[in-house]
Amino acid sequence: GGGESGWIAPYPKDSDIVFAGSYGGLITRYDHHTGQLRNVSPWPENPMGQGANDLKYRFQWNFPILFSPHDAETLYAGGNVLFRSQNQGQNWEVISPDLTRNDKSKQGSSGGAITKDNTSVEYYCTIFTAMESPLKAGIIWTGSDDGLVHVTRDNGKNWENVTPRGMPEWIQINSLDASPHDPATAYVAATAYKSDDFKPYLYKTSDYGKTWKKIVSGIPNDAFTRVVREDPNRRGLLYAGTETGLYVSFNDGESWQTLQLNLPVVPITDLIVHKGEKDLIAATQGRSFWVLDDLPVLHQMADAGVAGDAFLFKPEDSYRFQGSNTPLPPTATIGENPANGAVVYYYLKDKPASQITLEFLDSSGRSIKKFMSKAPEPPPPAPGAGAPPQTPPAQPQAPSGEEVESGGSGGATSRRIPAEAGLNRFVWDTRHEDAARFPGLILWAGELRGPRAVPGLYQVKLTVGGKTWTQAFELKRDPRLTTINQADFAKQFDLLIKIRDKLTETHNAITQIREVRKQVDELVKRVKDQPGSKAITDAAKSLNAKLTGIEEELYQTKNQSSQDPLNYPIRLNNKLAAIAGVVASADTVPTEQSYTVYEEQVSKINAQLQRFEQAMRTDLPAFNQLVREQNIPAVIVKPPANSGQ
DSSP, rough: OSSSSEEEETTTEEEEEEEEEEEEOOOOOOOTTTEEEEEESSSOOOOOOOOGGGGOOOTTTOOOEOOSSTTTTEEESSSSSSEESSSSTSSSOOOOOSSSSSGGGGSSSSBSSBBOSSSSTOOOEEEEEEESSSSTTTTTEEEEETSOOEEEEEEEOOOOOOOOSOOOOOOOOEEEEEESSOOTTTEEEEEEGTTTTTEEEEEEETTTTTTEEETTTTTTOOOOEEEEOOOOOOOTTTEEETTTTEEESTTTTTTTTTTTTTSSSSSEEEEETTTTTTEEEEEEEESSSSEEOTTTHHHHHHHHHHHHHEOOOOOOOOOEEOOOSSSHHHHHHHHSOOOEEHHHEESSOOOOSSSSEEEEEETOOOEEEEEEESSSOOOOOOOOOOOOOOOOOOSSSSSSOBBBBBSOOOOOOOOOOOOSEEHHHHHHHSBOOOOOOOOTOOSSOOOOOOOOOOSEEEEEEEEEETTTEEEEEEEEEEETTOOHHHHHHHHHHHHHHHHHHHHHHHHHHHHHHHHHHHHOOOOOOHHTTSHHHHHHHHHHHHHHHHHHHHHHSSSSSSSSTTTGTSOOOOOOOEEEEEEEHHTTTTOOOOOOOHHHHHHHHHHHHHHHHHHHHHIIIIIIHHHHHHHHTTOOOOOOOOOSOOOOO
C-alpha cells in the first residue's frame, strides 16, 4: 500500500493489515489476507495541480502515520492538523488546531513562470513528525517542517507551543522521541541543511517543553542530525543518527561519541530500539537496514562505565539450541542468525603483549574449557639419554579435511580468543573439550566434539596480566522442549562424556603407538651396520608388528581420503565416534540400543588397549634391554601431548 515515500503503520492486532501513506494525503489500508487495498485518506480530495494555499488541509508527502501505544484502535495522521481515527480509517476527527506557522507566502504554487509542478510533494507548513508518550496515554508531541514543536497532555483538547528557544526559525523538526522512562521528557532532532546550515540540532526537555537544553557536544559541527532515540531499557542512554553516521551518549546527551563500528559512513534516517531483543535497528539512506545486537554491553557501560586495564561484561543468558550458526550456502539465506552459544564481551585498554585466557566453569567453579589468545608454548624435551624422541605434531585448531562427516559433525572447535585494544567479542559454543585427535585422522560420520553443557548456571573468567574477572550467566533450555527434564539432559551428557573420554584414550594410544614405532624404526637404521644388529632388527619387527596389529584394530590405517571409508571398513574408534553422533542427534535421553552398542564397542576397544598396555609393560622393556646391551639409547614412551580433557 501507500507510495514511494510514506510512513508505514502495521495494525497492532494483526501485522498483515498495514496502513501506509503517500503524497496528497493518501492513506491506504492493505489486507495481506485478502489482497484488498482500501483508500482511507483523512480528506480524500485530490490536490493535483493546486498550491497548498488552495487546500483545506496540507499534507507533507511523508506525513506521519502511527498507532497509539495504548490503544490498538487509535490511529493518528498528521497534516497541518492532527487527525485521529478509532475505526481503521472509516472516519477521522481533527484533534488539534493548525500546528504549523501557516505562512501563506510559503504555500503558493510550485514551479516557474512557464509551467507549474504541483504534485503536493512540495507542500510546506505541515506536521512532519508525531509521537504519543509510551508511558501515559494522551500526551502527544508534534513537530512541523517549519520549525514548531507542540504538545498536548489531555488527548488533544488543549495544545501548547513548546518550540525550543534559540532554535533556527524555519528549521525542520525531523523526529521526536517521547521518553520511555519519564512522561515529561522528550527529545527533538532537527535539520536545517536545506538552508545551508549543516550543524546538528538536538534538544531535550524534562518539563513537558517548558524549557529545553541543546545536547550536541561531541557531534561534529557539519553532521546534521535526523533522529534521536532513548534506550527503553536504560534511562539516559541515547542514540543519534546523523548525516555521517551513528552516535551514542551515556549521560543523557551531555556528551556524544561515535558508535560507527563496522557501519558504513552513510546517512542514518531513522533508529528504533527493540526493547525485548535489546537490539538497535538503523535505517540508512541507500545502504539498507543495519542491526546492532547485544545492547546490554552498552547498558553496562552506561551503568558503571569501563575503567582499568580490562573489564569483563556480564554475558546475557543464552539458550541451548541444536543446530549451528550461519553461514549457510550463499543461495540458501540472506542475513545472519544470532550466535548459537554464550556471547562474551570484554574490554582491554591496550593490546596485551602476554597471553590472556577466557575460561568457562560450572556453578561449582570446576573448569569446563579454556581458550587462549596465543598458541601454548611447546612442552620441554622429555628426559632421557641420547637423541630425544620427537614430539607428536600438535593437534589442529580447526578441521582441514581430516574429519569426514556424513550426517554428523566432527570438526575441531579450539579457537583463539581476540585480544585487541578496545571491545572484544567471543562466542562459546557451550561445548566441553573435544576428544583427542591425531594427524591424518579420517572418520565417517564420527563426532569428536565435546558434548554441549547441560542447562544450568555457569561462570566465565577472564585472566589478563595475572588479574582475573569473573561473571555468571545461565544457559537455558530450548523453551520448545517440553518432554525432557534436567535428569534426561544429564543422562545424555554423561554418556557423551564417557564416549569422548574413551575416544581420547584410544587416540592417545594410537599416537603413542606411532611414536614408539617411529623411534624403533630410527633405532634400527642407526644400528644396521653394528654387530648384533640382527637381534635388534628381529625384535623391532616383532614389536612393530604387534603395535601395528593393535592400531589396525583401533583405526582404519588405509584411509587416505574422505571417501576411503566406503572401501575400507571403519574400525573401533570410528564406530564409537559414530555412536556419539547418534546420542547427540537430539536433546533427549539416549536410546537403549545406543547404550548396548556403546558397551559392545568399548569392550572391544578395552581389549586392544590392554594389549597395548601389556606391550608397553613387557615387549618394550625387553626390547630396550636388548638395545642397552648394545650401548644404544633406548626407546622412550612419552605421555600424550594433549589429553583432550
